[in-house]
Amino acid sequence: MYEFKYHRPATVRQAANLLAKNEDAKLVAGGHTLIPVMKQRLASPPHLVDLSHIEGLDGIEIKGRSLVIGATAKHADVANSATVQEAIPALAYLAGLIGDPAVRHKGTIGGSLANNDPTADYPAACLALGATVVTNKRKLKADEFFQGLFTTALESDEIITKVMFPIPKKAGYVKFRNQASRYALVGVFVAKRPSDVRVAVTGAGADGVYRVTAFEEALKKRFSPKVLDGLSVPPEGLNSDLHGSAEYRAHLIPVLARRAVEAALGKS
């Protein structure tokens, strides 16, 4: 790891000032992506701004018809929160699938979203549920937030403060894990919302998380796994690597989508 200066701001405003003042400064909260990357010397930020001691940034609450999760809420907090389990059980389930117990004690939802790893779980939930990512500057809809592999709409001095999830009528997530890394080889999140259905896929798209509109339209007519019978996705634009070919991933997507609908309907 290369040298850096460590900062521990007490407020989001202080953190934003530190980002603005120090070029190439990086935010850290749980550190479970950034620290390994720094150890490998793939990143060498001269300044680290630690968000994990900012009070009130890790809250979980219901506001109106939304579930609001603070940026530094840890995966274990989300997985075990009675509020999340009641409002969006699929989201609590998803958080409990990330990494392992020790990783879930440190990793945060804000960190996962800001990193936008193409095999991460949270991006699928945000996109399918139509979440809004709130920063110190503005509100970003999930559809505009995710912009490709490890790329988001965030500016260099912008800080995620919370994520607002509109509470769906039903939702389900099914993850097909890579047997070694336990990351999603493919993960499908299905959300039946008051006015529409959204289906988001992680792990598969060459540009990261994306929606399958053909599935959404079919499921909007009738929310049943059967309506997906015969529907497929093309392998073009999907990842092909040593873990699975694009064709294999394309095969998994409708299979997992059907299972996710079953999960949303409480059938699995």
Next chain:
Amino acid sequence: MAKISLIVNGNPVNANIDPRTLLVQFLRENLRLTGTHVGCDTSQCGACVVHLDGKAVKSCTTLAVMADGHEVKTIEGLAPDGAPLHPMQEAFREHHGLQCGFCTPGMIMTAVDLVHRKGHELSEHTIREELEGNLCRCTGYQNIVQSIAAGAKAMANSDLA
């Protein structure tokens, strides 16, 4: 350099360290608490698991400066020196839950955290799921799982947390 103050195994510790220092390095090299091991060094194997504010974390993926103001417990802190072993340690001894022993400190710290979270009656399935982040290359896990189930029960009748 960065000044840090934390509690390690119940004792206050003050140090002036390079911010790059990993928590596991600080424990092993500065404090000579070498029970916590470095296995994979990539947050996969769990040999470095310690408790930070009572929760299992991977100390190879935590900066020591991030533990400033917090409380750390390592395998050395489970039972006082010279006293009988912690019930989870005793269960690993009794059920032969180790061969080479390299992964054992992390296994035990993970197991104790698991008991704190999920109680004293743990199914084999739960234990195997919860060991996802701890790798053992010797035992095939069979005896580790038995040890944890027995240790969890024994902890119910122990003063040691």
